Amino acid sequence: MEKDTLTIYPQGDLDLVSAKKVKEQVYSLLCARNGLKMLVMNLGEVRFIDSSGLGMLIGCYKIMHGRQGKMIICDANDNVYRILELSGMKKLMSVMRMEPQRTVRGEGNGKR
């Protein structure tokens, strides 16, 4: 089960530049792990998100949806959570306040 889940921990501001970087990294991870069925986006360390950041999340969602997988967004602070609500993201995918089955965080890029 653990192997089928990838958790990403983006940090800082998710805007034009950083969203593109995260997107590229996540896309290559997803390409390398075709069997992956669950993507968890932990936004606990994200201070700011705009529509570029939301676009990145939608892009990831589309990939997971395309492979009959699931995507969960979790741990967003109040401001980021409000933007997720406003943008209708909550209607599209699971947006949880806390991370499901919280475990010890991996090192480096938040990949585990």
Next chain:
Amino acid sequence: MAKDNRVALKVKSIGENVSLVRMVASGFLYPYDLTLDALDEIKIALSEAVSNCMIHGYGDREDEEVTVTMEVEERQLTIQVEDHGIGIADIAQAMEPAYSTREEHMGLGFVFMQTFMDHIEVFSTPGEGTTVIMQKLLPATEQQIDEVG
């Protein structure tokens, strides 16, 4: 009470400058004692306007310029964001929710600007550029309310 103020900055059209403009806005608005929510909303609107210049106005060309002017007069904030890019042929259509010329974008930029600011005006001439003017009355601080009450 914080003094009225004005700042103008001209930045190169590289994506990194979107966060730079937000940082300048944070510093510029600091004396006006905004709540974090209110500050965040303004930063999102600004981020969208400046990102639009770079993505749509200049089509990701990085050797152009974006001009941002911020002004507070009696707690009325006016932000002007200007590019000399491709322009918008149909402004009403561009401002519709979910309208986007690019597939990976959600068409939320103008929606956020409209949601988080009191008033927004867009002037554009195809081939010449676009100017977005956004206004918001900064909420009074508790201290000011006490002084009046």
